[in-house]
Amino acid sequence: MAKTQGKVHSIISNLVLVKVEGPVSQNEICFIEENGERLMAEVIKVVGDLAYVQVFESTRGLKPGMPVEFENHMLEVSLGPGLLSKNFDGLQNDLDKMTGVFLKRGEYTNPLEEDKKWSFTPLAKTGDKVKAADWLGNVKENWLDHKIMVPFKLEGEYTVVSVAPEGEYTILDTIAVLKDKAGKEYNVTMVQKWPVKVAVRNYVDKPRPFRQMETGVRVIDTMNPMLEGGTGFIPGPFGTGKTVLQHALARFADADVIIMAACGERANEVVEIFTEFPELQDPRSGRSLYERTTIIANTSNMPVAAREASVYTAMTIGEYYRAMGMKVLLLADSTSRWAQALREMSNRMEELPGQDAFPMDLSAIISNFYSRAGMVFLNNGKTGSVTFIGTVSPAGGNLKEPVTESTKKVARCFYALSQARADSKRYPAIDTLESYSKYLEYPEFIEYAEKNISGSWIDDVNEARNMLVRGRETAEQIDILGDDGVPLDYHVIFWKSELIDFVILQQDAFDNIDGSTSMDRQQYMLNKVLEIVRADFEFDSFEEINPYFKRIINGFKQMNYSEYQSENFRKFEAEVQEIVNERKR
């Protein structure tokens, strides 16, 4: 099919109107040619013979009359071995392949390596009946089994005509030939393309999540658990530790693949990831963390239109690895910047604005995106999952703004970061009582927890939560009535809740040991703390209570800083026990 041509008609910042000489489709990709540079753009509206396109680059120097060529496809990504340990921009250009210190306009690079050989092992055999996303073979990508699949775009059932024997192949070599019902043959390579704005739906079933996704962060795992295939969001004013928390999740979460979309955020934060991750070890595999990580970096100073694309690019790569039966954790920081990119464009198109000048369909766009996460049963009965956690940067820290409210409707976990906690350096600054995980109520998870954590786990967690609520209430009473205006019990309750806060909720993300806590250890520590919460103590005056609990907290903190069940750990545990025995009734 011949490509449709056009000419630039009007320019308003990065919105360009193109007079077209043929058919165009919504979301079609086109290139504007300016003095030898080809600028990529996407159709976002068509009126008569004028196509409105958003340009993914600076439009400086663009003039009316410049030629435009349409590509007959939507924005697509290349999927194949070699996606891990990469730094892509929002359009999946490999940033490391770009020349020069500064980004050059119109420079697009291949996300994968065409000449690299991968060692391929066939999984399917001649005569097998297969459909889209079925596994044909396996290559080792870092230490992961990367499945070569029937391309997602193929519809219906196919018969395997041949599969390449075990050996070394490049991504462009044919590794299988398939035949459709009409007898037409298709050559399959290791690489396929998929339009990012379309969800990959080649699975049998998408059940409710039930398995816990361990993150190593106690306030999440213990108090507000995230599940495999679950969705969550982290709203918080600036300076409350959103990014530190996301990085902690990226480091310690029990996932096979981590995809981080740095969407309209600081470039130095991306630098931190690719500087530190290669040095850090995955506690489970013992390999470098970087080997399981892909970064989609569209930082705040990069073109705005590509920001929107970046989250979709990330999600599509996530869905691709999910189809291989992997546990994928997708982190996007921050979805508000993506919404702002939508707002800028909607404003330029002079659409009628919704609340805070955001486009009217913002809520629909967000819920559509979150719905792409989830755990699925694949064609072969195995499971794969995309767990999605997005941060939201509410304007002015006000949670009643459109992005936060739209996200709240769809995300199942809500991790509220609190300015007050951040101010008093109680990190991570997640306010446990404001936050929730709907999964705590899922019968599927309750059953899982009973079997895998402990029989009384959900009850224990709720007991700790209740203590925190009572602690907060008594703190208010003490503030109103004064230290000596309330019964001694009030002080004890308050300090028991502080004990939970300091020992369970607060965690030093920068400490080698305290930074990540295994579920095992979390269960052990919660039990230890609850033993004290349940105990009765003897005090003569309220002035004794504060220093006494501070000593207990100090002992527990030293435990948190020690290797689990090490000599030091036991020593501090014994010390805590001694202090407890002093006053326990």
Place this chain on the structure above:
Amino acid sequence: MNTAFQKVYTKITQITKATCSLNAQGVGNDELAIVNGRLAQVVKIWGDTITLQVFSGTEGIPTNAEVTFLGKAPTLKVGEDLCGRFFNAFGDPIDGGPAVDGEEREIGGPSVNPVRRKQPSELIATGIAGIDLNNTLVSGQKIPFFADPDQPYNQVMANVALRAQTDRIILGGMGLTNDDYLYFKNLFDNAGVLDRIVSFVNTTEAPPVERLLVPDMALTAAEYFAVDRNEKVLVLLTDMTLYADALSIVSNRMDQIPSKDSMPGSLYSDLAKIYEKAVQFPAGGSITIIAVTTLSGGDITHAIPDNTGYITEGQLFLRKDTEIGKVIVDPFRSLSRLKQLVIGKKTRKDHPQVMNAAIRLYADAANARTKLENGFDLTDYDRRTLDFARDYSNELLAIDVNIDITQMLDTAWALFRKYFNRSELGIKKEIVDEFGNFPD
């Protein structure tokens, strides 16, 4: 540019307070033009209709004004000769000196490829403990002072600039009062550092829209020194609130739908483009940005400080501590996001824990003060935290402190010993043993 064949247009079809429109062909987006002798820039092309933003305003522009297009975006001539000079927003000298000869570069150039950046790791010491101890600055960082208009932010910023060990200082002044302009000029002159400094100044006397060029001018100069000459460059931008105000004037005149606080919907991207120029280059050069964002009544939820806070790597708050009668760097609301890269690594290893413990105790003192104000009895611990807070504020947080970081840490330990026992600090035992000097 072919000046010999320059077409002159004389038919303006529309004039607003900041823009005028005319029919013309072959004009590029962002291109500069001269309208009746005034500099203007293309902001919109609709078919043959070109809309120009006239920087100094459209007062007195007739419909038959002469318009010529320059065929290029705004530029700055860069070179060694920039040093010691003062320029206006267009890069023209305002100090009476000759025009600068150098390579002409477009301002507002492309972004650094994130993978070519290096992780910032060099500490910038200022001697101010409120900054060095609690909110350590790192080269390649971008950080604003959030301050009310009556606070001495320009003085503190100038102090930081003069004490910091950098090769070059670039001042971008937006809406500076003439008095403040002269303050900077005299200060740099008297300190004998004028040859290290380049200034781009838009005073309150110049039209506000001109300010929009100042940050890009300053940063283009900064990139020249940091990239071409591998220098450590410190860029001072004051006051970014006035810059954002100018943005809102322009977007309003162009009939754009305002978002929060009548700011344009693109405010975040506009500010990010400036602040993200802060970078550590692999070849050793760096650009560090210290800016000022003035607040109205301390309100940080306003769109300007709010968007700024999401972009910059922390913020520094100044506050008057009435008890000691000095201006301090507020330890609660200030934050340097990059401090983790240097504290305890480039400084003594007890730094992170000492910092956190002191702030926690200072927070306890704030609680005790609330109790006191509400008329409740104080515990012994409460009284000790209050005494600690007063000394801490005076000896460490006040902006007139000028000591090195090791002295700051020793001062903090001395205060800990004076008012608290070991278990009240919540610091790792090994650290207390090594640096605490507590009598056993």
